[in-house]
Amino acid sequence: LPVIKIVVSVQSNTPLINICDVFYNSTTNITLTFPPKFRPKLISNFSSDHSTPNTTETPEKDQTAIILKMRKLFEQEKDKSDQLRKEVARFRKSSSLSTEDSIRASELEVExxxxxxxxxxxxxxxxxxxxxxxxxxxxxxxxxxxxxxxxxxxxxxxxxxxxxxxxxxxxxxxxNNNGDSSxxxxxxxxxxxxxxxxxxxxxxxxxxxxxxxxxxxxxxxxxxxxxxxxxxxxxxxxxxxxxxxxxxxxxxxxxxxxxxxxxxxxxxxxxxxxxxxxxxxxxxxxxxxxxxxxxxxxxxxxxxxHGLNDSILMNDEFQNMVTVKKKAQSNQGILKYRHEDETKIIQRLVTDLKPRVAVTLVTSLPAYVVFMCIRYTDLVNTDQHVRSLLTRFVQMIKRLFKAPNPAEIRVMWLVNTLTLHNLLKQFGGYPEYMQYNTEPQNQQQLKNFDLSEYRQVIHETIILMHGVLLRQIQESIKQFIVPAILDHDETSRGKSRGRTMSLDMSPEQNREPKTLVQQLDIFYKHLSSFGMENYYIEQICKQLMYYICAVAVNSLMLRGDLCMWKTGMKIRYNVGCLESWVRTMSMDPDVVKPLEPLIQISRILQARKTEEDVQTLLELSTCLT
The missing domain is CATH 1.20.1270 (Substrate Binding Domain Of Dnak; Chain:A; Domain 2)
Incomplete structure (x- = not known):
């Protein structure tokens, strides 16, 4: 086939939109160049394909026919370029319309x-x-x-x-009787x-x-x-x-x-x-x-x-006042309510009650209110109502503990749920509780319902609440444990600490054990202010001591620079501050037993470490094996 070389000369300022536009706009400057050896053959082929057979025509007429055919092809290409240009314009217009529709749809969504x-x-x-x-x-x-x-x-x-x-x-x-006798x-x-x-x-x-x-x-x-x-x-x-x-x-x-x-x-x-x-x-x-x-x-x-003065009986008015005696009343502990108000009662007790208000009320008042409602449903013997009441209460408590709430709210509802669980045992036919009841209390037992299954559900809810509260307290005191137990050095308080302490220790490392004790004291006040029994408070504090010991020991195992005699003295003093706080709060001495591994570590750090002392070290580490 012949090689066709098309030379298109376009001015530098002409925009190049597509190949059709270039081809069309530069038709006046197109030069067709053919190799010399293919020119006669190409012309003959073109003339044989696109012209009528006439042997008498001259070569000039053949060239004219070729030029006319080429011009016709150029016009066809021009028409195609116009169509393409129209399609491009239509496409741009449709895209702009779709943009306007999206903007209008967003405005309608806002409206x-x-x-x-x-x-x-x-x-x-x-x-x-x-x-x-x-x-x-x-x-x-x-x-x-x-x-x-x-x-x-x-x-x-x-x-x-x-x-x-x-x-x-x-x-x-x-x-009238002035003359009468005296x-x-x-x-x-x-x-x-x-x-x-x-x-x-x-x-x-x-x-x-x-x-x-x-x-x-x-x-x-x-x-x-x-x-x-x-x-x-x-x-x-x-x-x-x-x-x-x-x-x-x-x-x-x-x-x-x-x-x-x-x-x-x-x-x-x-x-x-x-x-x-x-x-x-x-x-x-x-x-x-x-x-x-x-x-x-x-x-x-x-x-x-009439001659009477208010001051005549001023001294004797309180002595001569008639005393009013009230008859002894026997309260049944029942709260009557409508079933359609059940949601409102639970909302007022659980959601709307704030800790600052609950502290001023009777201890565990919401739990007593819920139990009085249960007694009313037992009195009227409506199984569906008591089931709905307890289900709503448990669901609201779980939702409250799943949401991010302060420790005060969680402590308050842990105490109320414990009280409700104890009331269901005391008045629900639980033998171990009934033996400590009085005769009137045993007469007020639930007569129509057996709530043992609901007691189990509430017990599981209490375990869940206890775990959530304990994790929250642990996260809040975690940042104070290592600075207060391992880093604080009480022996340097009497020495010049200004420049030396500022260069050697950061402010977090200089925290005293009092800061950790203050945090524990805050949570202890929360637990006691809402009426939690001392047994449960001691159990929570004991678990916190386990956590403090675990964090301190793990940090000590990762820090070889602290394995020295001086660290043993620091640990023993700082642990003694926690023991002093437990004694101040009049808690059981078993609360500080989880800190025994720290005490033994402090003794090992202060002891001699030779081959002859191996047996002594083993005797000192009974809680570490």
Missing amino acids: IEKLRQDYNLLRNSIKRGVEEREMEAQYLALQEELKRRREECISLKAVLAQQSQSLRTLGQSRG MSRIHDEGELMEAFQAQKLVNRQLEAELSAMMEANNETLVENNKLFEALRKEVGDLQSILQSRLENTENADVETLRLNEQYLRHELKKSTAAYVELQEQINELLVKINELTKKNHILSNRLRD
Whole structure:
């Protein structure tokens, strides 16, 4: 085949998009060069393929036909390049459209997320409406109590009127009987003194009831003000959210926005009306209290007008007061609750209870509350309710220990779970516990349920909680063990330590054993403040001593620079600080037994190490073999 050499001359500033563009744009500068030996053959082949057979045509006509064919080919290539250029433009346009669609989709996702947040806010506001209804029910109960108090005040006013009438009658009889004997006068004065004493008691009781009513009304007013402020803040937040949605959303549904605004206005009007009604009721109660106070002052003035003074019986009023004796009550230890409130009870006890609040309450109060609920389910014999209650409690405790929480919360719920487990044994028919119960306690055993399987589940949960808490405490004290046990040198405290200690030891290595003792003391206070029994506290401290000994021995085995006589003295002194802390806390001496390997290591480091001392070293290392 002939070799065709196409020389394309393109200017330097012409963009090279593709080979078609180059081929087309440079048609005016194309030179076809053929080797001399192939030119006649190529022309003859081309003419034989693309021209009509005519033997009479000249060579010039053959060349003209070839040029025309080449021009036709160039035009075809030009058309192809135009088509390719159009396809490239179409592809670029489609890619830009897809980019716009992705941007629009992301914007729609943001809008959907904002709408979901608005929906959650509205749903929370509806839930708060349920809490408002509960508060309204509490308010109605307070109204009933106030009505009862008002009736008692009316009865006391009647008694006061009778006493005043009797005093007035006594005064008149005293004026008419001036000529009577001295014995009758003394008798009348004694009756008058008794009447005055009774009147004093009535007045004090009225004042106490009035003050109690005023305090209750003030508390109700404060709660209502807080509720109104919370509602107003919530309405403001919702309005701001709605306003921001109106500003950010251009194509929002106008009907939906209008309905949301109407709903918010309706809620605001309802809350305002409820607040105004409560305010009016409080004002009425305040007016009644003022009226009762004025009447009390009027009655006191009348007593003074009859010649009686409050200071007459001031010294004897406490001696002459009637004592009130209460009958002995036998509490059953049962807490009645509704099954639909079970989730709320567990949430309030487990999730919402904080350690700073639990310290001020009765020790292990949540465990007692749960057990009283169990006793109620046993009383009504509802197997499904007790199963649901204990399952929810165990699940919430496990979830609490799986989440990253401080040691205080885990200690608090370990103590409460231990208490609940002991209560289930004590009142669940466990023989070893029943022999230590009193007769009334044995009479209060669970009658319908056998909770031995649930006791096993709670026992396994306690083991899990104990392990999680112990690992958390170990991680918190790990950084203090090596500096406090191996690195601290108490013998250098009396020497000049400024420059030498700063050059030889880092601040972490200079930590004293007191720092480790302080950390242990903090956890000991947590355990004791929540009411954990001393047996469990000593067990946890003993396991911590095992951990301290293991970390110190492993670090000593990896550091050959510490294997010297001086290190033995340091270890013995630092371990002695831990022993002193255990004695200060009045714990069992067995708590420090896990530190015995460290003590033996300190003795070995201080002993002579010759062939004659091998037997002595073996006797010193009984805990190391």
